[in-house]
Amino acid sequence: MKKIILTIALGAFLFGTTFSQKSNIPLIGSKAPSFTAETTNGTLTFPDDYGKKWKVLFSHPQDFTPVCSSELSELAYMQQDFVKLGAQIAIISTDDVAKHKLWKTWLEGLDYKGHGAQKIDFAIIDDHTHFASKEYGMLHEPTSTNKDIRGVFIIDPNNVVRSINFYPMQVGRNMQEIERILVALQTADKEMVCTPANWEKGDDVIIPHYPYTNSELAANPELKDDFYNVGGYIWFKKEKK
Ligand code: BEZ
Numbered sequence: 001m002k003k004i005i006l007t008i009a010l011g012a013f014l015f016g017t018t019f020s021q022k023s024n025i026p027l028i029g030s031k032a033p034s035f036t037a038e039t040t041n042g043t044l045t046f047p048d049d050y051g052k053k054w055k056v057l058f059s060h061p062q063d064f065t066p067v068c069s070s071e072l073s074e075l076a077y078m079q080q081d082f083v084k085l086g087a088q089i090a091i092i093s094t095d096d097v098a099k100h101k102l103w104k105t106w107l108e109g110l111d112y113k114g115h116g117a118q119k120i121d122f123a124i125i126d127d128h129t130h131f132a133s134k135e136y137g138m139l140h141e142p143t144s145t146n147k148d149i150r151g152v153f154i155i156d157p158n159n160v161v162r163s164i165n166f167y168p169m170q171v172g173r174n175m176q177e178i179e180r181i182l183v184a185l186q187t188a189d190k191e192m193v194c195t196p197a198n199w200e201k202g203d204d205v206i207i208p209h210y211p212y213t214n215s216e217l218a219a220n221p222e223l224k225d226d227f228y229n230v231g232g233y234i235w236f237k238k239e240k241k
Pocket of ligand 1 (some may be wrong): 060062065066067068069169206
């Protein structure tokens with residue numbers, strides 16, 4: 001009897017640790033979780049299959065819902081901007097691929113806000129099992145146990161998570177803001193700088209260390225063509241226009 005109880009307890013423990021999947025948010029700086037799923041573009045292992053591109057992963061609560069449909073329409077309209085930035089968009093919605101395909105066809109026939117019919121090139125990922133959503137912490141259980149909130153993960157070419165945004169189901173995302181974060185990260189990496197509040201592409205950037213003392217700046221007036229500071233320690237580098 002004792003042996004049977006022990007076997008059941010051990011089995012339950014192993015089942016629990018092996019098969020129960022916790023919903024964890026991968027943190028900025030951590031490796032992006034990998035998963036394989038069916039999509040509207042075939043089988044995808046994310047993020048690996050996108051190689052050295054930047055990846056932007058969006059989660060959605062449900063297919064054929066108004067806010068989600070507006071977001072996918074805007075993304076379809078902007079998708080070439082992301083391609084030009086070397087980035088690949090991917091969409092998770094907590095529905096299956098058969099429904100995704102119907103939704104995609106319907107969206108491609110829509111003239112949203114006068115943009116005309118837009119083809120959707122990016123993959124819409126089947127996540128009716130919630131596996132990928134849990135890997136990325138996109139199921140926020142106090143809100144819903146079976147529908148994702150609106151999550152955005154920006155993942156760099158080395159598959160490291162670089163930015164995380166979460167939005168409530170009721171609020172459609174500002175896709176220009178997502179593009180702005182991507183450009184800011186690419187600028188930060190390329191120029192080893194930071195970007196100030198409300199920065200837009202082409203604006204001056206912040207240097208995260210003091211490049212010069214005020215006396216060096218005074219002794220070398222030509223430096224003022226490239227650098228200035230605000231309040232003594234907020235050093236800016238002028239971006240070439
Ligand atoms: C929507 O996309 O319209 C939506 C989805 C889930 C909850 C609320 C709105």
